[in-house]
Amino acid sequence: MTTTPNPLRDPRDKRLPRVAGPSVLVLFGVTGDLSRKKLLPAIYDLANRGLLPPGFALVGFARRDWDHQDFRQIAYDSVKEHARTPFREDVWTHLAEGMHFVPGEFDDAGAFEALAMAVKELDASRGTGGNYAFYLSIPPKFFPQVVEQLQTSGLADRDNHTGGFRRVVIEKPFGHDLVSAKELNDTVHRVFPEESIFRIDHYLGKETVQNILALRFANTMFEPIWNRGFVDHVQITMAEDIGIGGRAGYYDGIGAARDVIQNHLLQLLALTAMEEPTSFSAEAVRAEKAKILSSVRVPDDLSLATAHGQYAAGWQGGVKVKGYLEEEGIPQDSRTETYAAIKLEIDNRRWAGVPFYLRTGKRLSRRVSEVALVFQQAPHLPFSHTDTEELGQNALVMRVQPDEGITVRFGSKVPGTSMEIRDVNMDFAYGESFTESSPEAYERLLLDVLIGDPPLFPRQEEVELSWKILDPIEEHWATQGKVDQYKSGGYGPASADELMARDGRAWRRL
Amino acid sequence: MNIDLTNTNTRRIQEALTQARHLMGGPAVGMVLTLIIVTDESAQYDAVRAATEAAREHPCRVLTVISRDARGSSSRLDAEIRMGETGPGETVLLRMYGPLAEHADSVVVPLLMPDTPVVTWWPGGKVPKSPSEDPLGALAQRRVTDAYAARDRLGTLARLAEAYRPGDTDFSWTRLTSWRSLLAAALDQDHDEVTGGEVAAEPDSPSAELLAAWLAVRLGVPVRRVVSDGPGITGVTLATTGGDIEVSRPDGRVATLARPGQPDRQVALLRRPMADLLAEELRRLDPDEVYQDAAKRFAKDLSSGQPTDGTAEREFGGSGGGKAADKEEKSEKQDDGDGKPAAKSSGSSRSTAAKKPAAKPKAGDK
CATH class of the missing domain: 3.40.50.720 (NAD(P)-binding Rossmann-like Domain)
Structure with a gap:
């Protein structure tokens, strides 16, 4: 039996795909x-x-x-x-x-x-x-x-x-808090070693999520402004237009934060905020993600830095829909949130003072997942106030789904004789997303499992760090008397808007 | 939207493209390349269709150059712009009449997307002598030909290999990817030392020749090329010290992988449509050095005096490989020169004698 490298494989031969073994x-x-x-x-x-x-x-x-x-x-x-x-x-x-x-x-x-x-x-x-x-x-x-x-x-x-x-x-869910995550881990570890455990977060198999790393580390024009010197704040959003559907049994008691923020949104935060890994090996990328997750700080006063809510009955996309508490299998007094928004800080040189706002919700106006870097206002505008009234902040948006791509928002002169500057969007969609050639996230991840290639799978350390971020917030919410109701088909509860307003900011419209 | 422009020029085509884009609300597509298709009226439909399909993966501007009636005395350019109906990107059919057909590059150059790669594709049998020196090929980073569509397939492939410049590639290589992938996967598993190989395919198959050449280059063992009834490549056998690893595909659809001491496994191995092949070519725009190695080896072995009609068995030598073929040729010549009685006694036995050494050169030497 030979153990030499396969002579038919050649690093220059990029046509040959990775194929799983029997x-x-x-x-x-x-x-x-x-x-x-x-x-x-x-x-x-x-x-x-x-x-x-x-x-x-x-x-x-x-x-x-x-x-x-x-x-x-x-x-x-x-x-x-x-x-x-x-x-x-x-x-x-x-x-x-x-x-x-x-x-x-x-x-x-x-x-x-x-x-x-x-x-x-x-x-x-x-x-x-x-x-x-x-x-x-x-x-x-x-x-x-x-x-x-x-x-x-x-x-x-x-x-x-x-x-x-x-x-x-x-x-996912990998537990419902730090303690249960550790328990779960111990259970699986008793039988399987860490390198044999593949935790699937299908978000990480998505093209755009992998593209975040390409965008950041393969280009020169983004990295210099990717810091507190230019970025005002970051918004990470995953909005769904559907309700809980038939998942009442799973969802009640878990809620939006555990279901989405703990894994998807914090992983997106890690990829957006992390430093350049020494290589794209699983170890190097995970090490950087773990570093950034351990620098995340939860604000002291959680009543000012978080918001949560439940969808109420209403109309969504032209259809009359039930409220969360009226869904089948949900107890009348359920306090499970279907919308969660939190503000996080990252304590490192790159991001000190730049808040990261994470929000997720069900039954919102539109299905959208994105990471938006909102930049600071220009320090000085040589235009009159009336010229730039309509000018907002520049933004770089990485759209994860449904329309995968990148949007840049910047100011542009409105055609005409007067000088008027207004925000415009520039879109890039690679087109990969609507072809059969772009593998679905699960395809990519299943193949990685069979090949034994772990970079896209979070390891236990990341799971535990995420729970450390989320646990105090869940505890805080548990002490709150009521959960805000928000209108189905809208933009979430008023308390979430207030959370932004307190900082003099606003959510990007979904 | 379709825009027809007769007796036009590039300026007007450009204006029409810009206008069409504005009318359609400026479709937000980042076009990643320009694809030039050099074809004729009869082959353009299939080629444009394949390109439109491939454009779903690689949004691009497709410039189809169709030369018509090159002998006419007056030049004329007709353009047909298609946009937004079948997918992202833009398709322009350029029909060139008269002497203009000889200067197609002058029409194409102003219409290239700025600062993005250019790919030139000759889908039909009209394969240029040297793609990189062809006026339309010289514009491109990637030049895609199809030796299989040519009349003299093996000769064309050999000529392309001789004229190879980084960026050249041929569909007969692209067609092999699934075969090569399956073979590479077979050797990913533990196996004994490979001592030889055999590629069985229909006669006159440039893909089979490239596959045999690739195996010979990579494995450093002699690889025989045997003729079967097809369709396409019907089987590859890798002889190892522990028995044969064999992939057979008699029907062009399903392959069976047989390894010593293991059950047979079946897997679908389909012949791929043109759009798939084109999409694969557009995925990588860097030089394909592995293709270069295989094509050069094929050309070298072909030029070392082996029959080109593709009907006879051929052998690709292992490492130091051309030598095996050289030797064989020499031994044949010796046969003639020495006038061995065995060779002269009868015509039929001679032809088998000539064929046998091809199969087993060492035996032939003795």
Whole structure:
């Protein structure tokens, strides 16, 4: 056996994509929304792009009385409906041949033994090489059980003979506070070492999020102004136009801050604010992210620096919608927030005195995720006051979704004989976002899991640092009597606007 | 929107483009390159379609140069502008009549997007002798040809390889990416030492020749090129000390990967449409040195006296590779010169004797 580098791979040969090795992906929770809408289509898309190895198998595990055919049918439907690449019979046939289903409860040791048998059989019949990745697309309360079962059934043990890998993929939320995050981590760590744990934050798989690093560190024109000398403040937004939908059971008691700020928004903050990493290796990038997250300071008076609210009944996009408290499965006295806004400071030389405002909410006017750097006013304007009345602050906006791209806002003369200066927007959209060639975030991340490439996955340290930022805010909110109501289809609660107004600023309109 | 301009000039085309963009509310698309397509009336439809599809990934201005009736005495330029109907970017069809067709670059240059890369693509069989010296090729950072569309495919590929300049590339190489990816993935796994290889494909396939040449360059082992009924490439075998690693694709759709001691695995390996190939070419605009290596090797082995009709088996030598072919040629010549009785006794046995050394040069030497 040779262990020399593959002679067919050449760093100059950029056409050759990274292809995963032979492996089995075991999917827990195949009946869930995420599996049907994202994971199964992403697996098909990967196969269609030729990024899955010939020896690949997918095993579904759920509490359903299904056989392989039923599972394939579900997968077929979801691929047909949600896949981004065109449907090709050949690709599907070969992918489907490698799809298996094992029915069982998470507390049934026998089911896990059946699972172990099934993957061993796949090693023999599909040549999957003893490499297993376990995707836990299930509520976190089942993690301890499943992880333990994986251990007792021997599935989690590395195969010493073939040296096959064992990886486990977990989805957010990574706990609901620092203590539970540590507990969760300990549970998984008891069986899997840190380097085998892949925490999926699908935001980090998005092109634009990766583009933040390219924009900042591959160009010269942005970095010199990327600091307190020029930036007035930063707004990081993730707004949704939908309500909680059928996720009442998950959402109530968690809320917007835990659901979105702890992971997505703080990761965006880290990528926007961090220093240049020494390289783009996983270690170097994570080290810089950890540094910036540990420099984040939560303001002392949280009643002035945070706002939260619940959506009330109203009209959203021409449809009459229910309020949060009227949603099915939500208790009348629920104090879970569906909108959260917080102000954070970063204590370092680059950002001292530049507030970072983070906001997220459901049932707002529009679906938008963006990072906006709002620049200071020009120190002196050689124009008369009336000329520049309509001139705001320059801004650089990195749009994450839905319309991925970059917007620059600056002042421009209004055509005409008088000198009047007004804000204009300049847009850049690379166009990648609406082609099949741009992989969906889950595709990218699933491939990274199978290849074993960790840069896009947050490690435990980042998760814990994020909770350290959020915990005091959640504690503060827990002491508050009531949660503000805000109109569905609007821009969030008045208290969030007041939060900005106190600093003499305003939110960018969604 | 469609704008037709007959008997026009570049100034008017530019004005029409600007006006169209303003009328459409200035579509907010950052165009990343200019794509020049050099084609004729019969091939333009497919090429423009492929380019429009590729433009979804790479928003670009497509300038299609169609020369018509070059023998006419009066020059005329007709332009057709298409914008905003099929995707981002702009498409301009430039039809050139008379002597103007010889000076297409003078029309194209003012219409290039400023300060962005230029790619020139010859989709049809009209492959320039030396793409980098062609007036339209000289404008471009990337020059894409398609030897497969030419009449003399292997000869064309060899000529392109001889004239290679950084930035040249050919679709017969692009078509190989999924094959090469699969083979590279096969060798990502533990394997025994590779001692030789074989590429089976339809006769007269520039892609198969490049694949064999690439394997020979990278692996440093002799690689045989054998003829099958197609379609396209039907199989690649890598002989290792522990048995053969074999990828076979008899139907042009599904490939089977066989390795010693492991179950067969199947994977879809489709022949890709033109738009895919073009999109791949536009993704990387830096010189493709790996293509250069493979193409040069192919040209060298071809020029060392091997048959060019593509019907006979051919061998790509390993490291020090051309030598294997040289030797073989010598041995053949010796056959003729020495007038060995075995070679003269009958025509049929001679032809097999000539073929056999191609398969096993060492045996032939003895």
